[in-house]
Amino acid sequence: MAKGTNERITENIVRDTLRNLGYYEPNNGITIEEQKSEIAKVKALLSKSSKNQKGNSGYPEFIISNKLDPNFLIVFECKPDTKKHASFKLDKPVDFAVDGAIHYAKHLSEKYTVLAIAISGTTLDSLKISNYIFPSENTPYKELVNEHGHQVTEILPFEDYYRLSSFDPEVAKKRHSDLISFSRELHEFIWAKAKVSEEDKPLLVSGTLIALMNNSFQKTYSSLNSDDIQEAWINAIKKELNKAEIPQGKKDTMIQPYTAIAVHPNLGKPDTKTAIEYPDGVFKELIDRINENVWPFISIYHDFDVVGQFYGEFLKYTAGDKKALGIVLTPKHIAELFSLIANVHKDDIVLDICAGTGGFLISAMQHMLKTAVTEEERLDIKKNRLIGIENSPKMFALAASNMILRGDGKANLHQGSCFDEAITASIKKSKPTVGMLNPPYSQSKSDAELHELYFVKHMLDLLQKGATGIAIIPMNCVISPHLAKQELLNKHTLKAVMTMPIELFYPVGAPTCIVVFEAHTPHLKAHKKTWFGYWREDGYMKTKHLGRIDLNNKWSSIRDRWIESYRNNEIHPGESVSAHVTADDEWVAEAYLETDYSTITKNDFEKVVRDYAVFKMLNEVN
Template sequence: MEITLSERITENLVRDSFRELGYYTAENGISIEEQKSEIVKIKKLLSKASKNNKGNKGYPEFIISNKLDHNFLIVFECKPDLKKHQSNNLDKPVDYAVDGVLHYAKFLSKDYIVLAVAVSGSTVSNLKISNYIFASNDGSYTELKNEHSQPVEQLLSFDDYYRLASFDPVVAKKRHEDLISFSRELHELIWTKAKVSEEDKPLLVSGTLIALMNNAFQKTYKALDSDDIQDAWLSAIKKELDKAEIPQGKKDTMIQPYTTIAVHPNLGRPDSKTAKEYPEGVFKEVIDSINDNVWPFINIYHDFDVVGQFYGEFLKYTGGDKKALGIVLTPKHIAELFSLIADVSKHDVVLDICAGTGGFLISAMQKMLRTAYTEQEILDIKKNKLIGIENSPKMFALAASNMILRGDGKANLHQGSCFDDAITDAIKKAKPTVGLLNPPYAQSKSDAELHELYFVKHMLDLLDVGGTGVAIIPMNCVISPHQAKHELLKHHTLKAVMSMPIELFYPVGAPTCIVVFEAHKPHQESNKKTWFGYWRDDGFMKTKHLGRIDLNGKWNEIKERWIEAYKNNEVHAGESVLNYVNADNEWVAEAYLDTDYSKITKDDFETVVRNYAVFKMLNEVS
């Protein structure tokens, strides 16, 4: 006679693990529901999830949610018999743990990122555990893996599960896409219901994120009256700034842009037009939305310029020509590429003289932290090794808030002109070894003193001897003759130039290139060839609602190939070349590359011949 072991035994073992791993700690915000759920969306998704296909509701043993991220769930399915862990075809959800948990997770993944956990066994010593991550709504999933790319075969704390799930490539991609979609929705809410100006919208986001860092505000803002919430919001920001070890003058500069929002008339008590839809006020709705959709992202993805993402998205709705305003924000993957080109580490001091929202500094900090081994090294990087300058007071506030949200780095942010003597004297004392730059683009040919190459030269002049400067500038800067090219090569060595994708800054159509210099070593004295890379295809594609994204997951492979070729000065026909250049030459790969005939197909040949024939015919007719 076969003995049927009770599933209650396995469930009790899982509960014991929950206690040991801190799931039942009151202040962690975790909710554990068993065999049911009071969450309306979950009940709806599982309304037809019966494992026996009878069309009624079905529930896994445990459903775990958390206040930190309402879009993330962990579900558990338990079986006492190890033989019932997984069927051969994963098609028996009633009888097998893996089959069952995948069944439920598939339904829930339509609206959630789901971590599915299957547990089998009747004693602590013989438990078998499988973990899977559902990242998209098409029902596809992968095994959950640890930092060493090994499958996770044990029960983890909620924080560890959340962290590993978040860094799954598919999850990270979906999180990013969700953030872009939300930024578009938030713009619509802020503009249509509150009429907040274009330049103040990103400040509303960054200020709210800082305010949410204040535990008292995060716990109480929902209960505040609409007349009081703006003052409480500003007070929370001030309290968080007071915790920062930065001079009072910088705090005052930073808080000033937020005071405008704190008295904005449409963010207080709702008027007759908004009272019905938002009876507690639009501001509380905005804070709620940011708390639910952005705050979880901030806590996980420390290498992402979230404030810059919103700034860039909001810019799309600004009237006028963004290029004419000199506003060209650097895409995240290019900021990451800069840190790889400069090969930054814990030993470097990184400078950005046109910091914007701080994207380069955030990317550099994350790469530097990966080379740190002690808490002292980590603290040193955050406190002493990131330097930024930003002229615009409002942009300075955004950059400083970005660094505060990352844990530090704001102490060495300067508000003012990068050409100011007092600021440059202070920076030289820090002896920066790496400069990263996306300068403001000149608005007209008459802006001789504001030519992009003069910003590049100034950055290099501030670096220590032998330092590496990396900048992204318009292509015409390296093609057209200019006095600045002579001044640059008189003092610094041009190591490399890479031609970037034409639509890199889409929707702004500004063809660009990356230039890499070695500081304070005259080009002629170096007597070295310059490496030119043809980096026109980064694998990103334009999409209707998300802009340019890595739609097919090609970027990592392309990035690694580019960096390897650059570091080793590799020469490949049609892709890269070495050449001696001077200030009068064109600094662009296209001028020196050899054609790679091995890649030319019959179709390419026929297209060229056909186009030439049409050209000849039209000219003869005319």
């Protein structure tokens, strides 16, 4: 049925508004389609979306897609009469703007995050505008709100729509879930088609992300043949590194791990068998997948250790006992917790002497940037206030790439032993105010293997007086007698110890705790009790394919309660307690908590017994 003249007026108003907001600017990566789509996935999803329920195709007035994030769509549905803006039950898509926008968005949300916009009226002054976000097919839609929680009732520039939609909690949660699923799929693809070694897989991902930062490479790689793409890839990485204000020696150290990938035979010209499935080669297919699934994510969610996520996923598939690797990556929500415990701000200088993929530094940077007011302060944080050390050259490359992808911070990354005297001297000059640490977890506790507490002590020694040092370490470090405990207390004050969930590092079994110290004030001279928190339940649950996730959205409230309790030294029965401790004591909440036995049930008792049995099995005390 032909559209009425008045509806064309509404469409013209929308089109003019979009033009004024820059949607039609050339080379901006935005595509606007009207009452049709050439996107195969969109056509398939709308093939039976007719509003009159006849089973035919139906299309909204405008469909907006973009190159930055192919999984995000904006749709507009227009009506001339403001009285036809929305029905009472929102179930009349033929006659009402909101109903129609929701109708189409529901179909598209099976594969996309969709922003549905309903417009009614024939003059700018009379327009009614409603904006709805559809995070996914299985998540209820909601009205779009701005940073202050107010409903959006106007048409916004694309960048604002994308930002507000991306940071919707449900959208962010879905994107995180999608990234985890993709990391597993990518592992399978690399393993089956490229035969790249386990330790080189995360380098393949991080190097590709850096290469995609290069505009020339991103625009031209799809047209390159399989003989040239590896050289173009490594050259793009070198160009991005050359833009960085860092010493040439560090650039050389970082580029070295990527050079082997650049000549890997399985990523070059495909053999006869591979060419049938991937005529342009496996490498181009891999870059395409990362460009579509990871690049949009990393360009928006700056607080997420994307490279660490892939490293952790790939680590699951290494041969042998994963725990024996001594590598335990810190979950994102725990990195966030460290920044809140330290209460980092724009004037802090944050140090991580075992940086890994840079998760602590990334989290700290985001929290510090929130307290910055000027662009000068933001640049100062990125350039001068994040310091990391990583011993492994390949891991150093991952950490450096992680920081580069967030706009800086790599200038103060050091490759080498954290006990190296030259590195130590350089860091002391910076006078760090906060230390964050997840040290290598030793296994045998032999003389040849450095105890985790000596890493903690070394970190604290590098901080300035009064600084806060935080570490997450195996539980047996604070229970078992050890000379390092006395050495720590001789120079530093043990402020707090928090018992963490037993399966925090699932699937690696490592019962842990967080220790918080005040640097360079001897424990006895401080004359302070140590605060102990029993933080066993973080709301995360194990799932079959995604590991431990915040399935029921409990983490934010649990986190806020923990932090408030810690900052105020609150005492709650069964949850927290304060006690004077020495090096001979157990530094663990369970040793000092008082239990209200009148509230204990049979289930509580059985759970404690199970937890203790698991603890003993995974963490034997010699």
